[in-house]
């Protein structure tokens with residue numbers, strides 16, 4: 001079956017994965033090769049065990065086997081209800097499932113010691129990307145780890161295309177580029193500056209999206225091509241790969257991981273605490289539970 005995003009012009013970018021079969025995206029030699037590499041990179045980069053991990057834009061839970069048995073608590077977040085229902089099935093209902101936009105998360109400051117956001121940042125509209133970075137910083141505790149990916153606007157292929165006049169933007173400009181509306185590309189320096197402004201340090205960088213393309217061209221022999229685990233740090237630091245994985249630590253903050261609050265939800269509208277129910281005592285908004293998913297979407 002073909003993978004197709006839900007590009008209804010009346011819907012927002014956050015709805016693109018609603019009622020589509022995202023699992024189909026990962027079929028075929030090239031994508032399976034990429035999936036294997038990404039799983040290894042995340043295993044290497046994500047510091048486990050952890051107290052409480054949030055997987056933002058978790059999709060159907062592709063990455064859940066990496067962290068499920070190494071965290072005391074896992075919270076899965078996505079803007080798509082149908083993706084979350086699949087994630088709930090895959091993880092056997094052992095997590096907290098939250099429908100929410102990454103730009104306005106229903107969590108109190110310092111609620112997590114790990115935040116994962118893989119293959120999501122490029123779907124955040126340009127005008128909201130600062131909000132989503134602010135949210136990542138806000139919800140992490142002191143020394144909390146963030147691991148996320150972005151689509152690299154100045155990767156080698158794009159630089160070559162630009163030199164031949166075949167790219168509609170300059171890959172060396174810091175600004176976010178979007179050739180196709182629901183897909184933004186970021187400059188490596190823009191990302192490192194944005195992270196450092198928000199108190200993130202110790203950047204650990206890896207690159208993906210190179211070896212899988214070679215594997216894809218070789219058809220059934222593609223499985224003979226190495227995943228590129230050893231090359232990934234070079235592709236990350238040189239920022240020549242199409243996808244960059246960034247691991248970093250939040251050095252600011254006052255709440256250490258050992259003191260994470262038991263009750264960590266808050267109203268995404270007024271930021272009031274939600275200790276005992278999913279009805280906000282401050283603004284009276286009620287957040288429904290749909291098949292085990294708490295729906296905090298507000299747009």
Ligand SMILES: C[S@@+](CC[C@H](N)C(=O)[O-])C[C@H]1O[C@@H](n2cnc3c(N)ncnc32)[C@H](O)[C@@H]1O
Pocket residue numbers: 013014015016017018056057058059060061062063077078079080083100101102103117118119120123124
């Ligand atoms: C490409 S998929 C990646 C899924 C998963 N992280 C993975 O790597 O397999 C992007 C996911 O992000 C979700 N998403 C897109 N925009 C979002 C937003 N603004 N807030 C929360 N989730 C979002 C989509 O619904 C989709 O499930």
Ligand SMILES: [Zn+2]
Pocket residue numbers: 267268269270271272280281282283284285
């Ligand atoms: Zn409220």
